[in-house]
Amino acid sequence: MKRPVDSELMLQSPVLFMQGTILVFALLGLFLIADFEQFAAQASAIPGSQEERTAIQTGKMQTEIYPLTLFAVGGMMLFPAASDLITLFVALEVLSLPLYLMAGLARRRRLLSQEAALKYFLLGAYSSAFFLFGAAFLYGYAGTVQLSGIASSIAGGSGNDVFFLIGIAALSVGLLFKVGAVPFHAWTPDVYQGAPTAVTAFMAAATKVAAFGAALRIFYTAVAGAEWSWKPLITAVAVLTMIVGSIIAIAQRDVKRMLAYSSIAHAGFLLTGILALNKSGLEASLFYLAIYGLTTLGAFALVSLVRDSSGEVTDLNRWVGLAKRSPLIASFFALYLLSFAGIPLTSGFIGKFTIFSAAYESGNIGVVVVGVLSSAIAAFFYIRVIVMMFFTDPEEDTVTVSIPSLFTSAVIWIAALTTLAFGVFPTPLLDAIASLSTFVR
Numbered sequence: 001m002k003r004p005v006d007s008e009l010m011l012q013s014p015v016l017f018m019q020g021t022i023l024v025f026a027l028l029g030l031f032l033i034a035d036f037e038q039f040a041a042q043a044s045a046i047p048g049s050q051e052e053r054t055a056i057q058t059g060k061m062q063t064e065i066y067p068l069t070l071f072a073v074g075g076m077m078l079f080p081a082a083s084d085l086i087t088l089f090v091a092l093e094v095l096s097l098p099l100y101l102m103a104g105l106a107r108r109r110r111l112l113s114q115e116a117a118l119k120y121f122l123l124g125a126y127s128s129a130f131f132l133f134g135a136a137f138l139y140g141y142a143g144t145v146q147l148s149g150i151a152s153s154i155a156g157g158s159g160n161d162v163f164f165l166i167g168i169a170a171l172s173v174g175l176l177f178k179v180g181a182v183p184f185h186a187w188t189p190d191v192y193q194g195a196p197t198a199v200t201a202f203m204a205a206a207t208k209v210a211a212f213g214a215a216l217r218i219f220y221t222a223v224a225g226a227e228w229s230w231k232p233l234i235t236a237v238a239v240l241t242m243i244v245g246s247i248i249a250i251a252q253r254d255v256k257r258m259l260a261y262s263s264i265a266h267a268g269f270l271l272t273g274i275l276a277l278n279k280s281g282l283e284a285s286l287f288y289l290a291i292y293g294l295t296t297l298g299a300f301a302l303v304s305l306v307r308d309s310s311g312e313v314t315d316l317n318r319w320v321g322l323a324k325r326s327p328l329i330a331s332f333f334a335l336y337l338l339s340f341a342g343i344p345l346t347s348g349f350i351g352k353f354t355i356f357s358a359a360y361e362s363g364n365i366g367v368v369v370v371g372v373l374s375s376a377i378a379a380f381f382y383i384r385v386i387v388m389m390f391f392t393d394p395e396e397d398t399v400t401v402s403i404p405s406l407f408t409s410a411v412i413w414i415a416a417l418t419t420l421a422f423g424v425f426p427t428p429l430l431d432a433i434a435s436l437s438t439f440v441r
Contacts, residue, residue, distance in 0.1 A: 013436030014213075014282065014436060015080050015217070016436070017433065017436060018209055018210070018286070018289070019077050019081065021209050021289065021293065022073065022076045022206050023073070025205040025206040025209065025294075025297065026069070026073045026076075026202070028294075028410075028411050028415075029069070029201055029205065029297065030069065031410055032198035032297070032301055032407070033065055033198045033199070034405070034407045035198065035405060035408065064101070065102060065105060065199075068098035068101055068102050069098070069102070071094060071098045072095050072098040073095075074094060074095075075091045075092070075093070075094030075095025075210070076095045076206055076207065076209070076210035077210075078091035078094065078095075079092060079211070079213060079214045080210060080214050082214070082217075083146060083147055084145045084146045085145040085171075086145050088131075088135075088214060089128070089131060092128060092214075096124050096128070099120070099199075099203055100120050100121040100124060101117065102195065103117040103120050103194065103195040103196075103199060104117030104118075104195075105196060105199070106196045107196075107311075108310065108311040108312075109194070109311070113196070114194075116193065116194025116195055119190050120187050120191045124187070127177035127184065128174060130170045130173040130174050131170070131171055131173070131174025131175070132174075133170045134166070134167045134168065134169065134171030134174065135171060136167070137166045137167030137170065138150055138163070138164065138167035139167075140160070140167070141153060141167055142154075147221050147222035148221070148222075151222050151223070151224070151225060154223065154225040154226045161229075164226065164229065168223055168226075168230050169230075171218070172234070175211060175214060175218070176237060179211045179270070180208075180260075180263055180267050181237050181238075181241045181268065181271065182240040182241040182244045182245070182264065182268075183237075183240065185241070185245075185264045185267075188260045188261075188263060188264055189252075189257045189260040191203075192256050192257065192259065192260035193256045193257050193260065197256070197300050197303055197304040197312060198300075200256065201297050201299075201300035201301060202297075204259075204263055204293075204297075204300065205292075205293035205296045205297050206293065208267070208270075208289060208292070208293065209289045212270055212274075212285065212289055216274060216282060216285060219234075219277070220277065220282060227277060231275065231277075235275060237268075238268050238275060238367055239366075239367060240268075241268030241271065242268030242370055242371055242374035243374055244265075245261050245263075245265030245266075245267070245268060246261075246374040247377060248261050249378065249381050250377070250380060252316075253315060253316050254314045254316065255316050255319065255385075256300075256303060256314050257314075258316065258381065259296075259300070262340055262382075263296070268371070268374070269288070269355060269356075269371055269374075270288055270289070272355055272358075272364065272367050272368070273358060273359070275359055275362065275364050276355075276359045276361065276362040276364065278358060280354075280357065281358040281359065283358070283433050283434050284354035284355035284357070284358045285355065286433045287350070287351055287354055287429060287433055288352075288354070288355050291339075291347035291348065291351050291418070291419070292348070292351065294414070294415045294418045295336050295339045295348065295415055295419050297411055297415050298414075298415025298416060298419070299336040299337075299415075301404070301411045301412050301415070302329055302332055304408070305401050305402050305408070306318075306319065306329075306401055307399070307401075308399050308400065313399050316385065316388065318399050319385070319388060319389060319399075320388050320389070320392045320394055320395060321388075321389070321392055321393055321395070322394070323389045323390045324393075324394050325394065325399070326401035329401050330389045330390060332416050333389070334390070336415070336416075336419065337382040337383075337385055338382065338386075339423070340378070341375070341378060341379040341382040341383070342375050342379070344423075345420070345424060346419055346423040347418065347420075347421075347422035347423045347426065348423070350422060350423060350426040352371075356368045356372065
Protein backbone atom coordinates (compact mmCIF):
# COMPACT_ATOMS: atom_id res chain seq x y z
CA MET A 1 0.00 0.00 0.00
CA LYS A 2 1.29 3.46 -0.93
CA ARG A 3 2.15 5.80 1.84
CA PRO A 4 -0.24 8.80 1.99
CA VAL A 5 1.22 12.12 0.93
CA ASP A 6 1.44 14.78 3.61
CA SER A 7 -0.76 17.54 2.21
CA GLU A 8 0.80 20.17 4.46
CA LEU A 9 4.24 19.28 3.12
CA MET A 10 2.90 19.50 -0.44
CA LEU A 11 1.56 22.93 0.37
CA GLN A 12 4.76 24.24 1.88
CA SER A 13 7.39 22.73 -0.44
CA PRO A 14 7.14 25.38 -3.19
CA VAL A 15 7.07 28.04 -0.48
CA LEU A 16 10.30 26.71 1.03
CA PHE A 17 11.94 26.80 -2.40
CA MET A 18 10.87 30.43 -2.91
CA GLN A 19 12.03 31.39 0.57
CA GLY A 20 15.39 29.76 -0.06
CA THR A 21 15.66 31.60 -3.37
CA ILE A 22 14.88 34.92 -1.66
CA LEU A 23 17.57 34.26 0.95
CA VAL A 24 20.17 33.53 -1.75
CA PHE A 25 19.22 36.70 -3.63
CA ALA A 26 19.28 38.70 -0.39
CA LEU A 27 22.79 37.45 0.42
CA LEU A 28 24.06 38.34 -3.05
CA GLY A 29 22.26 41.67 -2.82
CA LEU A 30 24.01 42.39 0.49
CA PHE A 31 27.33 41.69 -1.22
CA LEU A 32 26.54 44.57 -3.59
CA ILE A 33 25.13 46.76 -0.82
CA ALA A 34 28.41 46.34 1.09
CA ASP A 35 29.85 49.00 -1.24
CA PHE A 36 29.13 52.06 0.93
CA GLU A 37 30.21 54.39 -1.86
CA GLN A 38 26.77 54.09 -3.43
CA PHE A 39 24.81 55.41 -0.45
CA ALA A 40 24.24 58.80 1.09
CA ALA A 41 26.50 59.63 4.04
CA GLN A 42 23.45 61.02 5.86
CA ALA A 43 20.09 60.10 4.44
CA SER A 44 18.37 62.99 6.24
CA ALA A 45 20.72 65.67 4.84
CA ILE A 46 19.48 67.93 2.04
CA PRO A 47 21.22 67.04 -1.25
CA GLY A 48 24.17 69.38 -1.82
CA SER A 49 23.97 70.90 1.67
CA GLN A 50 26.96 71.79 3.85
CA GLU A 51 25.87 69.08 6.28
CA GLU A 52 26.15 66.46 3.56
CA ARG A 53 29.53 67.75 2.35
CA THR A 54 30.89 67.72 5.89
CA ALA A 55 29.75 64.13 6.42
CA ILE A 56 31.42 63.03 3.19
CA GLN A 57 34.69 64.86 3.94
CA THR A 58 34.96 63.45 7.45
CA GLY A 59 34.00 59.95 6.32
CA LYS A 60 31.18 59.69 8.83
CA MET A 61 28.52 57.33 7.50
CA GLN A 62 25.07 56.88 8.98
CA THR A 63 23.34 54.20 6.96
CA GLU A 64 20.10 52.39 7.71
CA ILE A 65 20.51 50.19 4.65
CA TYR A 66 21.17 46.93 6.50
CA PRO A 67 18.19 46.94 8.91
CA LEU A 68 15.94 48.14 6.08
CA THR A 69 17.15 45.26 3.91
CA LEU A 70 16.47 42.76 6.69
CA PHE A 71 12.94 44.10 7.20
CA ALA A 72 12.31 43.82 3.46
CA VAL A 73 13.63 40.26 3.39
CA GLY A 74 11.36 39.36 6.32
CA GLY A 75 8.32 40.61 4.42
CA MET A 76 9.41 38.79 1.28
CA MET A 77 9.78 35.53 3.19
CA LEU A 78 6.28 35.87 4.62
CA PHE A 79 4.53 37.03 1.45
CA PRO A 80 4.40 33.70 -0.46
CA ALA A 81 3.92 31.70 2.77
CA ALA A 82 0.83 33.52 4.06
CA SER A 83 -2.35 31.46 4.13
CA ASP A 84 -4.79 34.31 4.72
CA LEU A 85 -5.38 37.73 3.19
CA ILE A 86 -4.60 39.74 6.34
CA THR A 87 -1.15 38.18 6.69
CA LEU A 88 -0.62 38.73 2.98
CA PHE A 89 -1.35 42.44 3.39
CA VAL A 90 0.94 42.78 6.41
CA ALA A 91 3.75 40.99 4.53
CA LEU A 92 3.18 43.27 1.52
CA GLU A 93 3.65 46.37 3.67
CA VAL A 94 6.64 44.96 5.56
CA LEU A 95 8.49 44.29 2.29
CA SER A 96 7.37 47.49 0.57
CA LEU A 97 8.00 50.22 3.15
CA PRO A 98 11.76 49.55 3.49
CA LEU A 99 12.12 49.49 -0.30
CA TYR A 100 10.52 52.94 -0.57
CA LEU A 101 13.21 54.29 1.76
CA MET A 102 16.08 52.34 0.21
CA ALA A 103 15.29 53.75 -3.23
CA GLY A 104 16.03 57.27 -1.97
CA LEU A 105 19.45 56.61 -0.41
CA ALA A 106 21.70 57.14 -3.45
CA ARG A 107 24.83 59.17 -2.72
CA ARG A 108 25.04 60.75 -6.17
CA ARG A 109 22.10 62.17 -8.11
CA ARG A 110 20.27 62.45 -4.80
CA LEU A 111 17.31 64.38 -6.20
CA LEU A 112 16.71 61.73 -8.88
CA SER A 113 16.92 59.05 -6.20
CA GLN A 114 14.52 60.83 -3.86
CA GLU A 115 12.12 61.47 -6.74
CA ALA A 116 12.15 57.75 -7.49
CA ALA A 117 11.46 56.93 -3.85
CA LEU A 118 8.52 59.34 -3.72
CA LYS A 119 6.98 57.95 -6.93
CA TYR A 120 7.42 54.41 -5.66
CA PHE A 121 5.83 55.30 -2.32
CA LEU A 122 2.80 57.09 -3.77
CA LEU A 123 2.01 54.46 -6.39
CA GLY A 124 2.74 51.68 -3.90
CA ALA A 125 0.26 53.20 -1.43
CA TYR A 126 -2.45 53.17 -4.11
CA SER A 127 -1.70 49.56 -5.00
CA SER A 128 -1.83 48.54 -1.32
CA ALA A 129 -5.21 50.23 -1.01
CA PHE A 130 -6.48 48.22 -3.99
CA PHE A 131 -5.12 45.03 -2.42
CA LEU A 132 -6.92 45.73 0.87
CA PHE A 133 -10.09 46.73 -0.98
CA GLY A 134 -10.02 43.41 -2.85
CA ALA A 135 -9.39 41.47 0.36
CA ALA A 136 -12.46 43.11 1.92
CA PHE A 137 -14.68 42.06 -0.99
CA LEU A 138 -13.33 38.52 -0.94
CA TYR A 139 -14.12 38.38 2.76
CA GLY A 140 -17.63 39.55 1.94
CA TYR A 141 -17.87 36.79 -0.65
CA ALA A 142 -16.49 33.90 1.39
CA GLY A 143 -17.02 35.02 4.99
CA THR A 144 -13.37 34.24 5.72
CA VAL A 145 -9.92 35.59 4.85
CA GLN A 146 -8.36 32.12 4.73
CA LEU A 147 -7.28 31.07 1.24
CA SER A 148 -8.63 27.56 1.84
CA GLY A 149 -11.98 29.05 2.93
CA ILE A 150 -12.21 31.13 -0.25
CA ALA A 151 -11.49 28.00 -2.31
CA SER A 152 -14.25 26.12 -0.46
CA SER A 153 -16.73 28.93 -1.09
CA ILE A 154 -15.92 28.85 -4.80
CA ALA A 155 -16.41 25.08 -4.87
CA GLY A 156 -19.74 25.40 -3.03
CA GLY A 157 -20.94 28.27 -5.20
CA SER A 158 -22.75 29.90 -2.29
CA GLY A 159 -21.24 33.40 -2.40
CA ASN A 160 -22.12 36.58 -4.26
CA ASP A 161 -20.33 36.48 -7.62
CA VAL A 162 -20.27 40.28 -7.90
CA PHE A 163 -18.31 40.51 -4.64
CA PHE A 164 -15.93 37.86 -5.90
CA LEU A 165 -15.29 39.56 -9.25
CA ILE A 166 -14.64 42.95 -7.65
CA GLY A 167 -12.45 41.33 -5.01
CA ILE A 168 -10.24 39.31 -7.32
CA ALA A 169 -9.86 42.25 -9.73
CA ALA A 170 -8.76 44.66 -6.97
CA LEU A 171 -6.51 42.08 -5.33
CA SER A 172 -4.85 41.42 -8.69
CA VAL A 173 -4.02 45.12 -9.04
CA GLY A 174 -1.94 45.00 -5.85
CA LEU A 175 -0.07 41.90 -6.99
CA LEU A 176 0.45 43.07 -10.57
CA PHE A 177 1.88 46.36 -9.31
CA LYS A 178 4.57 44.54 -7.33
CA VAL A 179 5.60 42.41 -10.31
CA GLY A 180 5.67 45.46 -12.62
CA ALA A 181 3.02 44.29 -15.08
CA VAL A 182 1.34 46.63 -17.59
CA PRO A 183 -0.59 48.88 -16.96
CA PHE A 184 0.76 49.03 -13.41
CA HIS A 185 4.39 49.35 -14.48
CA ALA A 186 4.93 53.13 -14.55
CA TRP A 187 7.05 53.12 -11.38
CA THR A 188 9.51 50.51 -12.64
CA PRO A 189 11.81 52.48 -15.02
CA ASP A 190 11.97 55.54 -12.76
CA VAL A 191 12.73 53.56 -9.62
CA TYR A 192 15.25 51.28 -11.32
CA GLN A 193 17.05 54.33 -12.71
CA GLY A 194 16.96 56.51 -9.60
CA ALA A 195 17.64 53.97 -6.85
CA PRO A 196 21.19 52.96 -5.91
CA THR A 197 22.20 50.18 -8.30
CA ALA A 198 22.71 47.68 -5.47
CA VAL A 199 19.17 48.35 -4.25
CA THR A 200 17.84 48.05 -7.80
CA ALA A 201 19.53 44.66 -8.15
CA PHE A 202 18.13 43.39 -4.86
CA MET A 203 14.66 44.75 -5.66
CA ALA A 204 14.57 43.38 -9.20
CA ALA A 205 15.57 39.87 -8.13
CA ALA A 206 14.07 39.25 -4.68
CA THR A 207 10.85 41.25 -4.93
CA LYS A 208 9.86 39.43 -8.11
CA VAL A 209 10.20 36.06 -6.38
CA ALA A 210 8.11 37.20 -3.42
CA ALA A 211 5.39 38.84 -5.52
CA PHE A 212 5.07 35.99 -8.01
CA GLY A 213 5.21 33.52 -5.12
CA ALA A 214 2.16 35.16 -3.56
CA ALA A 215 0.42 35.35 -6.95
CA LEU A 216 1.05 31.66 -7.61
CA ARG A 217 -0.22 30.81 -4.13
CA ILE A 218 -3.46 32.74 -4.65
CA PHE A 219 -4.23 31.73 -8.22
CA TYR A 220 -3.18 28.10 -7.82
CA THR A 221 -5.02 27.50 -4.54
CA ALA A 222 -7.61 30.08 -3.50
CA VAL A 223 -9.22 30.98 -6.84
CA ALA A 224 -8.18 28.10 -9.09
CA GLY A 225 -11.78 26.87 -9.19
CA ALA A 226 -12.98 30.15 -10.71
CA GLU A 227 -10.48 30.58 -13.51
CA TRP A 228 -13.30 31.72 -15.79
CA SER A 229 -13.40 34.96 -13.79
CA TRP A 230 -9.72 35.99 -13.68
CA LYS A 231 -8.10 34.19 -16.61
CA PRO A 232 -9.25 36.70 -19.29
CA LEU A 233 -7.88 39.56 -17.16
CA ILE A 234 -4.50 37.91 -16.56
CA THR A 235 -4.29 36.91 -20.23
CA ALA A 236 -4.80 40.50 -21.37
CA VAL A 237 -2.28 41.79 -18.83
CA ALA A 238 0.30 39.15 -19.83
CA VAL A 239 -0.02 39.99 -23.53
CA LEU A 240 0.19 43.75 -22.93
CA THR A 241 3.13 43.34 -20.56
CA MET A 242 5.18 41.29 -23.01
CA ILE A 243 4.48 43.61 -25.94
CA VAL A 244 4.90 46.94 -24.12
CA GLY A 245 8.04 45.87 -22.24
CA SER A 246 9.74 44.55 -25.37
CA ILE A 247 8.85 47.44 -27.68
CA ILE A 248 9.52 50.39 -25.35
CA ALA A 249 12.87 48.92 -24.30
CA ILE A 250 14.11 49.48 -27.87
CA ALA A 251 13.88 53.26 -27.46
CA GLN A 252 15.79 53.40 -24.16
CA ARG A 253 19.19 55.08 -24.01
CA ASP A 254 19.83 54.43 -20.32
CA VAL A 255 21.03 50.95 -19.42
CA LYS A 256 19.09 50.82 -16.14
CA ARG A 257 15.86 51.91 -17.84
CA MET A 258 16.48 49.33 -20.56
CA LEU A 259 16.85 46.62 -17.91
CA ALA A 260 13.69 47.96 -16.24
CA TYR A 261 11.62 47.47 -19.39
CA SER A 262 13.30 44.11 -19.85
CA SER A 263 12.06 43.26 -16.35
CA ILE A 264 8.55 44.28 -17.37
CA ALA A 265 8.69 41.99 -20.41
CA HIS A 266 9.91 39.11 -18.23
CA ALA A 267 7.00 39.71 -15.86
CA GLY A 268 4.73 39.04 -18.84
CA PHE A 269 6.57 35.81 -19.60
CA LEU A 270 6.15 34.74 -15.97
CA LEU A 271 2.42 35.49 -16.07
CA THR A 272 2.08 32.72 -18.68
CA GLY A 273 3.10 30.33 -15.91
CA ILE A 274 0.10 31.48 -13.88
CA LEU A 275 -2.17 31.09 -16.90
CA ALA A 276 -1.00 27.49 -17.36
CA LEU A 277 -2.55 26.55 -13.99
CA ASN A 278 -0.90 23.13 -13.99
CA LYS A 279 2.03 21.44 -12.32
CA SER A 280 4.28 22.15 -15.30
CA GLY A 281 3.42 25.84 -15.08
CA LEU A 282 4.34 25.95 -11.40
CA GLU A 283 7.63 24.13 -12.02
CA ALA A 284 8.51 26.42 -14.92
CA SER A 285 7.66 29.55 -12.90
CA LEU A 286 9.89 28.51 -10.00
CA PHE A 287 12.77 27.71 -12.34
CA TYR A 288 12.32 30.98 -14.27
CA LEU A 289 12.28 33.05 -11.08
CA ALA A 290 15.49 31.44 -9.85
CA ILE A 291 17.52 31.82 -13.03
CA TYR A 292 16.16 35.27 -13.91
CA GLY A 293 17.03 36.64 -10.48
CA LEU A 294 20.61 35.39 -10.62
CA THR A 295 21.17 36.87 -14.07
CA THR A 296 19.63 40.18 -13.01
CA LEU A 297 21.92 40.46 -9.99
CA GLY A 298 24.94 39.90 -12.21
CA ALA A 299 23.80 42.46 -14.79
CA PHE A 300 23.27 45.24 -12.26
CA ALA A 301 26.56 44.39 -10.53
CA LEU A 302 28.32 45.11 -13.83
CA VAL A 303 26.39 48.35 -14.35
CA SER A 304 27.84 49.66 -11.08
CA LEU A 305 31.40 49.23 -12.42
CA VAL A 306 31.17 51.54 -15.46
CA ARG A 307 31.96 55.00 -14.09
CA ASP A 308 33.42 58.44 -14.64
CA SER A 309 34.32 61.24 -12.25
CA SER A 310 30.63 61.80 -11.43
CA GLY A 311 29.86 58.18 -10.58
CA GLU A 312 28.07 55.47 -12.54
CA VAL A 313 27.63 55.90 -16.29
CA THR A 314 24.32 54.48 -17.45
CA ASP A 315 24.08 56.30 -20.78
CA LEU A 316 24.28 53.54 -23.40
CA ASN A 317 25.94 55.89 -25.90
CA ARG A 318 28.94 56.00 -23.59
CA TRP A 319 29.13 52.21 -23.44
CA VAL A 320 30.22 52.15 -27.08
CA GLY A 321 33.44 50.15 -27.44
CA LEU A 322 33.36 48.99 -23.83
CA ALA A 323 35.00 45.71 -24.87
CA LYS A 324 38.10 47.64 -25.87
CA ARG A 325 38.45 48.99 -22.34
CA SER A 326 37.46 45.82 -20.46
CA PRO A 327 36.88 42.68 -22.55
CA LEU A 328 36.02 40.55 -19.51
CA ILE A 329 33.33 42.89 -18.15
CA ALA A 330 31.81 43.31 -21.62
CA SER A 331 31.81 39.52 -22.10
CA PHE A 332 30.02 38.97 -18.81
CA PHE A 333 27.41 41.58 -19.67
CA ALA A 334 26.93 40.04 -23.12
CA LEU A 335 26.34 36.66 -21.48
CA TYR A 336 23.63 38.10 -19.24
CA LEU A 337 21.97 39.87 -22.17
CA LEU A 338 21.96 36.67 -24.22
CA SER A 339 20.32 34.88 -21.30
CA PHE A 340 17.64 37.59 -21.07
CA ALA A 341 17.08 37.13 -24.81
CA GLY A 342 16.63 33.37 -24.37
CA ILE A 343 19.54 32.28 -26.57
CA PRO A 344 20.35 28.52 -26.38
CA LEU A 345 23.05 27.33 -23.97
CA THR A 346 21.97 29.95 -21.44
CA SER A 347 19.57 29.47 -18.53
CA GLY A 348 17.22 32.04 -20.06
CA PHE A 349 16.52 29.74 -23.00
CA ILE A 350 15.58 26.85 -20.71
CA GLY A 351 13.40 29.15 -18.63
CA LYS A 352 11.44 30.46 -21.61
CA PHE A 353 11.16 27.02 -23.18
CA THR A 354 9.72 25.44 -20.03
CA ILE A 355 7.26 28.23 -19.26
CA PHE A 356 5.99 28.49 -22.84
CA SER A 357 5.71 24.69 -23.03
CA ALA A 358 3.56 24.66 -19.88
CA ALA A 359 1.31 27.39 -21.30
CA TYR A 360 1.02 25.51 -24.60
CA GLU A 361 0.04 22.29 -22.79
CA SER A 362 -2.78 24.15 -21.04
CA GLY A 363 -4.17 25.49 -24.32
CA ASN A 364 -2.95 29.09 -24.08
CA ILE A 365 -1.53 28.97 -27.60
CA GLY A 366 -2.23 32.62 -28.41
CA VAL A 367 -0.27 33.81 -25.38
CA VAL A 368 2.64 31.56 -26.35
CA VAL A 369 2.70 33.02 -29.88
CA VAL A 370 2.78 36.57 -28.45
CA GLY A 371 5.51 35.50 -26.04
CA VAL A 372 7.71 34.09 -28.78
CA LEU A 373 7.25 37.20 -30.95
CA SER A 374 7.98 39.47 -27.98
CA SER A 375 11.14 37.48 -27.26
CA ALA A 376 12.25 38.06 -30.84
CA ILE A 377 11.65 41.81 -30.47
CA ALA A 378 13.51 41.86 -27.15
CA ALA A 379 16.47 40.04 -28.70
CA PHE A 380 16.96 43.04 -30.98
CA PHE A 381 17.81 45.53 -28.25
CA TYR A 382 19.89 43.00 -26.30
CA ILE A 383 22.01 42.24 -29.36
CA ARG A 384 22.19 45.96 -30.21
CA VAL A 385 23.96 46.59 -26.91
CA ILE A 386 26.38 43.71 -27.60
CA VAL A 387 27.16 45.19 -31.02
CA MET A 388 27.78 48.59 -29.41
CA MET A 389 30.21 47.10 -26.91
CA PHE A 390 32.16 44.79 -29.21
CA PHE A 391 31.85 45.96 -32.81
CA THR A 392 31.80 49.76 -32.58
CA ASP A 393 34.88 51.89 -32.14
CA PRO A 394 34.94 53.82 -28.87
CA GLU A 395 34.89 57.59 -28.89
CA GLU A 396 37.12 59.76 -26.75
CA ASP A 397 35.54 59.52 -23.34
CA THR A 398 36.43 59.55 -19.68
CA VAL A 399 34.49 56.37 -18.92
CA THR A 400 36.45 53.77 -16.98
CA VAL A 401 35.68 50.31 -15.66
CA SER A 402 36.53 50.18 -11.99
CA ILE A 403 38.07 47.12 -10.41
CA PRO A 404 35.27 45.27 -8.60
CA SER A 405 35.52 44.52 -4.91
CA LEU A 406 35.71 40.94 -3.70
CA PHE A 407 31.99 40.90 -2.93
CA THR A 408 30.97 42.35 -6.30
CA SER A 409 33.30 39.92 -8.09
CA ALA A 410 31.64 37.04 -6.26
CA VAL A 411 28.18 38.13 -7.44
CA ILE A 412 29.37 38.51 -11.05
CA TRP A 413 31.05 35.11 -11.15
CA ILE A 414 28.22 33.26 -9.37
CA ALA A 415 25.67 34.79 -11.76
CA ALA A 416 27.77 33.96 -14.83
CA LEU A 417 28.51 30.37 -13.80
CA THR A 418 24.89 29.60 -12.91
CA THR A 419 23.68 31.21 -16.15
CA LEU A 420 25.89 28.84 -18.12
CA ALA A 421 25.45 25.81 -15.85
CA PHE A 422 21.64 25.88 -15.84
CA GLY A 423 21.67 26.55 -19.58
CA VAL A 424 23.77 23.46 -20.34
CA PHE A 425 22.76 21.19 -17.42
CA PRO A 426 19.32 22.33 -16.19
CA THR A 427 18.13 18.84 -15.23
CA PRO A 428 19.30 18.81 -11.58
CA LEU A 429 17.47 22.03 -10.75
CA LEU A 430 14.39 21.07 -12.78
CA ASP A 431 14.24 17.66 -11.06
CA ALA A 432 14.60 19.27 -7.64
CA ILE A 433 11.76 21.68 -8.42
CA ALA A 434 9.58 18.88 -9.86
CA SER A 435 9.87 16.93 -6.62
CA LEU A 436 8.30 19.72 -4.58
CA SER A 437 6.25 21.91 -6.89
CA THR A 438 2.73 20.99 -5.83
CA PHE A 439 0.23 23.30 -4.20
CA VAL A 440 -2.83 21.85 -2.51
CA ARG A 441 -6.07 23.51 -3.54
